[in-house]
Amino acid sequence: MEDNGIINRVNLLHEYFNFLDDIVIKETLDSFLNNKQVQLSTERALHIVIEILLDLGNFLINKLKLPKPSTYSEIFKILCENNVLPRDLRDTLIDMARFRNLLVHGYAKIDATRVYYILVDYLDLLKDVSELLITKIESL
Numbered sequence: 001m002e003d004n005g006i007i008n009r010v011n012l013l014h015e016y017f018n019f020l021d022d023i024v025i026k027e028t029l030d031s032f033l034n035n036k037q038v039q040l041s042t043e044r045a046l047h048i049v050i051e052i053l054l055d056l057g058n059f060l061i062n063k064l065k066l067p068k069p070s071t072y073s074e075i076f077k078i079l080c081e082n083n084v085l086p087r088d089l090r091d092t093l094i095d096m097a098r099f100r101n102l103l104v105h106g107y108a109k110i111d112a113t114r115v116y117y118i119l120v121d122y123l124d125l126l127k128d129v130s131e132l133l134i135t136k137i138e139s140l
Contacts, residue, residue: 006059006137013052013130016045020123032116039112042119043103049126050100056133060084063140072097085132092125 023032023042032038057075061068066082069075076093079085085093099118102110 003059006056009052009055010130010134013049016049016052017123017127017130020045020049020119024120024123027116029113029116033112039115043107043110043115046115046119047100047103049130050096050103053126053129053133054097054100056130056137057084060133060136063137072100084136085129089125089129092122093129096122096126 020042023038023045027035027038032042054072054075057079058069060066061075061078064082064084066078066084069078073094076085076097077090080087080090080093
């Protein structure tokens with residue numbers, strides 16, 4: 001992996017995964033809902049994680065000369081349909097891209113309970129996807 005931008009993103013990704021791991025360990029749903037600071041920092045960290053995964057995915061799409069995506073959701077769709085990522089993750093990853101859009105554009109409509117459950121239910125999946133993307137990038 002030669003690209004400094006990619007290396008920086010991967011390092012940042014690991015930093016944010018560690019941050020989110022701490023929240024999963026320390027916060028119950030009740031404590032999460034009663035701490036606006038934790039909610040907001042979690043939203044931002046999830047946004048950055050998903051954004052970096054999209055950046056890594058787009059990097060791979062360009063390197064592998066796959067069809068160009070026109071939306072963030074299409075990045076994961078293209079990667080899954082071309083067996084860069086497992087096909088069975090397609091719909092879940094598309095939902096993650098849509099969640100990223102909600103965090104960025106629909107911030108007035110964010111449900112803290114949903115954020116908490118996305119964190120708890122999907123953090124390991126996001127880590128697994130990051131490892132798959134990083135491994136593929138390193139193999140180029």
